[in-house]
Amino acid sequence: MTGRVHSWDMSTGVDGPGTRFVLFLSGCPLRCRYCQNPDTWHMRDGRLSGVDEVMVRIEQCAAFLRASGGGVTISGGEPLLQHAFTAEVLHRCKALGLHTALDTSGFLGAAADQALLADTDLVLLDIKSFDIRVYERLTGGHLAPTLSFAGRLDALGVRTWIRYVLVPGWTDDPTAVEGLATFVAGLSNVERVDVLPFHKLGATKYQELGLPFHKLGATKYQELGLPFPLRDTPTPDTALVDRVRAQFRAHGLTAD
Template structure:
């Protein structure tokens, strides 16, 4: 998360049992709990035969969803309905929601059902300048469903955002990207070796996708998760900043400090958590990294 859920800093279970996670708010960098509603209030898709289900998925009529939430000041401008789709090809060491990694673990939801939820919040979006954000997991694992969801939202006049690692950028058609007002692009490292260590995958597809977005004129907010001992090396940050500075449609860079509040999910899933002893970055380190981006003339939060 994703975002990014999605690729934010870390996750917890809130005291009331609602899944939630903390994310730094740009102005003061104070982590705040965000609460996800799971699939509460959104009906899962009606039962159908396996063949009917496969056909509906291929047509983009049904997608696999982890959860949704209504949130302000993150995931794009204004108040956002953020939908977290299930499934992700990355295996980030600091993933705060490993329960979103497998598409089969999500709930089947009809695109029309989600669009009905979007319509419900139209007055909120108009009052706050908000809209729909699709995160994950990785939303581009479900391009047909994502495309239908974005198209339906744009037909209502809703501002649209996707939160993506960019690894599957080739899955995004030009028609799909025409329906995207803002891309939250997670660039997790600037050095290929560090990227592979952090995610298990290659960096090049993300950089290629960022160039394509810039050439098309798609607005971007860049997200960089700062993990001491993993992504904090000055040369790694410099590589990210140097690349981002070449992208004319980048509006801001968000430096997201790592923290440990999501590791319990790894334990519950029986997954080895390699960053158990990794501390949160201190204020001096966060400021040093932000300054590296500012030195390239970038707006940083």
């Protein structure tokens, strides 16, 4: 079996517990305005790789990953766009005794069958906004599939971390944050909420790659080499980050 692989990296922090081998797959159905990896949007830009080839790399560092309490995280792009390839890599990693994590927007959650989820120890679920209209403007997609997937993960008891990118003027509305906190608090499988401050570290990729920003179902940026869509949006200050984290904590959630 083959898939389109963008890259891989070793990381610690928000990609799951311990040191992680993070496999980035190509292709994504969303076009988030704050996307830091526009080079992962199109499957055609990824390198065609076999599962065996991927596993050779993972096996080379498997002992270290186990010793560090880490494992393998499949990210993107959107890994569920290549759900069969993702499922096979997860299954092979579990056979090696490695902890597995899936980083997804949940937009294609319906593509994750029971076998794939059975081989997934942790889901990193990115909920972009709890305001339906803001979600559509921000991502070009719809919120409902993500919430449905969150409910399914809860029913199956799949451990989940929620990831929420805090963007001033977009995802900082107190009412929307309160709605999301209430929803997440009603899920028994969520272990923590990671509030991730918006940054612009990937902004130069838009100009370097000459990629247009395509927003599904809305205005399209037609010119190549367009600047980063949120180039004029400020990064959140400490007070705003603390306020949003406090809103989640007020609902009994662990928020960092």
